[in-house]
Amino acid sequence: MIYLDANASEPLRPAARAALLAALEITGNPSSIHQPGRWARKRLEEAREKVAQFCAARPADVIFCAGATEANALAVHALGRGRPLLVGATEHDSIRAAAQGAIFVPVNDDGTLDFASLEEMLARTPHALLCLMAANNETGVLHDIGMAGRLCAAHGALLHVDAVQEAGRMPRDWLALGAASVALSGHKMGGPMGAGALVTRPGLEIDPLMRGGGQELGRRGGTQALPAIMGLAAALNDSYEAEQIGQWRDQIEVACAKAGAVVMGGGAPRLPNTSCLALPGVRAETQLIALDMAGFAVSAGSACSSGKVTQSHVLTAMGYDSLAGQAIRVSLPWNMAADSVEKFITAYTRMVDRALRGQARSV
């Protein structure tokens, strides 16, 4: 099986694996006052410092939680209080579900934000909270966080950045660009599942979603998942070959386009590893199943917990109605093997051939 679904979950990085295994040997609760507790605490704070450094933030402004869904929900809950909510039209469900009653900011055909509309909306609804992803999970299209930060500052609005897909793949200083808070997910960076973080600018008051024992300076109750958090922090040590991965992605896109695919958001600045390929007339599910059977793990839309593939709201927001149900996402992992490129191209071309035969049959 060749794994090309890194945006769903990156394979565990070696440093993260080593840290995770070491962490499993640790006995003690970071909140305990005895020596084992203090040792656990020390490990937790080292991880916090590393994440703070990664985001150019203060350690005190790093709040560990269960993952990005929780980090996004916490940001909307704490920063959105008393503020109108503005949400990018291609945001992840974790934001869309948390930001009830939000106004959607439209995107252009290439998936980038429609800043003219954003400016009007910010002018009409001052002191809003804008939730914007750094990079889209389905298309890899990047949003101009600096521009969003400047516009928010000019209108007294706060900016929350969901940096889940960009973190670890492209260096960007979200807080310096104007974000009030940033959401991170461990397993999207090659750490284990089960840990994430909300990182804020200094001095923001964060009312918790869960109070519990007052952990994380009262901003997130519940014993910290130390092994997952140590794995998350360790994953930040490993380098990412963005240029090489980008070249492979481009090779795949050129070959797939020749076979009949349309690259969604292809003209916009994008993550190096992500490709959203629509095949006109062929259901995304059929493509996904055919590739799975051929030994390639890709995805379509965003799979809900039932496993059902839903039509992508991201592509619909970009103005693709019929193609929205005919696109798959190929996202290359950090440990992509060079020969996987040719293998995938061969499998994709074969799948297209068979699908076109099917179309010919039904005529």
Add this chain to the structure above:
Amino acid sequence: MKVVVAMSGGVDSSVVAGLMAREGHEVIGVTLQLYDHGAATSRKGACCAGQDIHDARRVADKLGIAHYVVDSEVRFRQSVISAFADSYAGGQTPVPCIACNQHLKFGDLLEMARDLGAEALATGHYVRRIEGADGAEMHKAVDATRDQSWFLFATTREQLEFCRFPLGHYASKAEVRALAVEMGLAVAEKPDSQDICFVPSGSYADVVEKYRPDALEDGEIVTEDGRVLGAHQGIARYTIGQAKRLPNAAAHMVVKKIEPGTKRIIVGPRGVQSAKVQLRAVNWLTAPRELRAGVKLRARDEVRPVRIIPQAREEAVLLLDEPALAAPGQAAVFYEGERVLGGGFIV
């Protein structure tokens, strides 16, 4: 060979997946998500529920086969639910399971199976596919109490060639459940599905009201000579031959006709039935020809002797030996002994 199995999460289709895997085929389980169950209900007993998808996945895990959930909500809403409501609004009595088999299972899913390079589509229907001199034939299930051939008449000959129905050869459901136990499937004791899967409350009028509120507007109940006997709360609540929901003045009468335009229910004395029945959308599972055969006019009706006369544009006329009640929208399915020769929808 590579086989797609339509898995509902119930015991029947689970056993089919197990049988196919046991025979050494490469099995791909597919569950069609027909509607959003979070929004609907977690009612036990009906097919296609969220719990059923979960069950199907667990069965696939147990059998070690691939399994996929395919979103068919839009298609199901259009081809089955909305068509169901339209049919009632047109004064007819639809059979949504036939539409679902026709458009989703043996339409879209079968096409997907072909696109995936599969050589067959297997389902848990109780019916037999028997290789005959002129290709695949459809026969009633061995277990007559389970036979579903009436619901499958619209399967085309080309589709039938591609299909496999292993359960039609078993003598009883008990045997199928025993197989499920033997295979270690957690669904072995799951209750049979009942009724219409997308009618959670059991009241189909609620569904019709959502899609075609006009079919539930009040109207008059009148005799054939125009005498008003009472009022009704929607033509969708009536079917031809029905004696329920009629006013006392119409005691001993039945519904003779439903007029969607005037919203009138026409009633008349029982027993006045027709020997001539017009059919549309006729599907032949043999070469179309005028013939004497048996016909079933409802799912649980007896087989009646009939002369069938094919007509142009996929139509046909039935000349029944004994007049009978034929409700528009229901299926008339032709039988020669155990074999299904075809069928059509009553006009």
